[in-house]
Amino acid sequence: MGRYILGAGATGLAAGSILGWKIFEAEEGPGGICSSYYLTTGLTSRRPTRAPDEEDYRFELGGGHWMFGEEADALRVISQHSDLRLYERKSSVYLPARDLFVPYPIQNHLSYLPPQLADRALDQLLAGSEGPQTSMSDWLRRTFGSVLCDLFFAPFHRSYTAGLWEDISPQDFHKSPYDRAMIEKGRHGKIDSAGYNVRFSYPVGGLGSLFRSVAQDCDVSYMKRVTAIDPVKRILKFADGTDVRYELLISTIPLNRTVEMAGLNIPERPDPYTSVVVVNIGGTRGKKCPDDHWLYVPESRSGFFRIGFYSNVERSFLPASRRSDARCISMYVEWALRGGEKPSPREVARFCTNVVGELREWNFLDEVDIVDPTWIDVAYTWSHCGSTWRERAISALRDIDIHQAGRYGRWQFQGIVDSFSEGLNLGQMFGHDKAAPYRLSPSGLE
CATH class of the missing domain: 3.50.50.60 (FAD/NAD(P)-binding domain)
Structure with missing residues (x-):
């Protein structure tokens, strides 16, 4: 044995x-x-x-995974196997209905919102709310108030958790930080980045x-x-x-x-999980495509909750001959589903078509070289209340x-x-x- x-x-x-x-x-x-994994334009394998000539796109099965954390022993061993490049995070909340980018986390950057909306949000953030915080939805509403929940937290977490947010416990508080001093400061001007992955490596x-x-x-x-x-x-x-x-x-x-x-x-009863369809895309950026590393999207017609831009982090994700071409881009989109509810090939194909169409409407994407979906069965894990x-x-x-x-x-x-x-x-x-x-x-x- x-x-x-x-x-x-x-x-x-x-x-x-x-x-x-x-x-x-x-x-x-x-x-x-x-x-x-790697894909060459025009090929599906x-x-x-x-490839020896490096004329291919690099993607990741689960979308962009960036390395954050300060565990010295782990980083020392990792560095023995690969040099690491360091990056300063640039990520935003994108509100399609307003065509508005707000730096992440949105609660720290209220100055980007219309003044009256920002003032209402600030009042609620500072006042807080009494009551039970058993579920994720309870915690978000009590902590961030109805204004920001209606604008971002509710639709985003509804999509991100595939509708589980009212039945699961709050978790991953570091992803939605609450810092009263930074919230107040961010209402009246720009402030430093905050959150768990301000700096990351790859x-x-x-x-x-x-x-x-x-x-x-x-x-x-x-x-x-x-x-x-x-x-x-x-x-x-x-x-x-x-x-x-x-x-x-x-x-x-x-x-x-x-x-x-x-x-x-x-x-x-077992705790729930969500599955994810990741759509990896290579092509040409649209005129309004941001230079963010990733975006949190509260609502989209297609149903995705996040867009990431591989090539905004590192140009080596692109074919060698196109790395100096500022218009070339590689990206990924995430769509969450209840655990194990795998869509049919036809549904995935329709989702890919809708994603490309929506990204073009937003002027994030122009020409397309590659659209390649992947399926992650267990992507995010949760706990019942x-x-x-x-x-x-x-x-x-x-x-x-x-x-x-x-x-x-x-x-x-x-x-x-x-x-x-x-x-x-x-x-x-x-x-x-x-x-x-x-x-x-x-x-x-x-």
């Missing part, structure tokens, strides 16, 4: 590089939803690596290159999708018909899936020597750096099975 890691994303790779345990990965390559060669490099320090078996876990006989079963006996598992597979595969009965399902599920799995890890394994928001750091810490916790590329001292990595 062996010890294994399930999933070759950031957490699994980091743990595997320390422990030397075999990693079983369901897909053809490492990285999970952060995987990069995705490639994991860049690997020079892309995330795919980073993860492939880390994977070289690991023992990874690809195309090994786990379909069942027998916790009594300690057997892992795979989609290819094979199986293997195990002693202990580190699983980065989504928590709900691991519970199902292990046949556990958690006496509480008052739920203890997550804690119960993690505990029940731990009792049978399955240790959940990572963003989806532990059903919590965390970025790439946090996930990498967690994997390194797991390596320290479970010890060394072989000579590893990174040595752990009592104070951390050396």
Whole structure:
């Protein structure tokens, strides 16, 4: 019987590089939803690596994933595999009905709104509101007031959570910060950026290159999708018909899936999640396309809630011959759905057509080279109000020597750096099975 890691994303790779345990990965390559891929105009076949002439677009399966966080050990190890470029975030809320851009977070930049609207919003922000804050919708309305909720928070979170916002607990408070002093200052002038990702980094060669490099320090078996876990006989079963006996598992597979595969009965309804269709687009920018890295969109006719611009962050996302062409752009759009409600190919095609049409109406997009949709089954995880399902599920799995890890394994928001750091810490916790590329001292990595 062996010890294994399930999933070759950031957490699994980091743990595997320390422990030397075999990693079983369901897909053809490492990285999970952060995987990069390449497409050439006129072709439909995705490639994991860049063409020799670099005349292709680079996209990511789950849309743009940027690295924020200050965990020194994780960043040190990541930097051994790829140089990192640093960026100052530029993101905005875009209000299509007003054709208005307001820097993120909107509550800190009221001076961009019409004066009367801004004054009403400020009054409510400073006054606050008494009452229960059990759900996300309660918390947003009590914290930010009806003016900003009607303008942005309500329609955005309704779209972002696929309608779950009235039934789930508040979470990710760092994404919607409340700072009274900054709110007051921002009503009368421009202020500094705020939020959890003011500064971020990105690997020079892309995330795919980073993860492939880390994977070289690991023992990874690809195309090994786990379909069942027998916790009594300690057997892992795979989609290819094979199986293997195990002693202990580190699983980065989504928590709900691991519970199902292990046949556990958690006496509480599972917490919800949302799936996402990501539409990756390459082409020519329209005359009103912003230079933001990404936009939060409260309402769109097509139904998307966010637009990101890969090439506004890094021109290497573009074909080599077009990187100096200011009009060339690559971007992504996100559409959230209730967990597992996968749209049909026809529905996805219609969504892509609508997205391109709407972006052209907004003058964000002109000519189109590539439109390529991807499907992320478990994209965002949530908790029902008052739920203890997550804690119960993690505990029940731990009792049978399955240790959940990572963003989806532990059903919590965390970025790439946090996930990498967690994997390194797991390596320290479970010890060394072989000579590893990174040595752990009592104070951390050396």
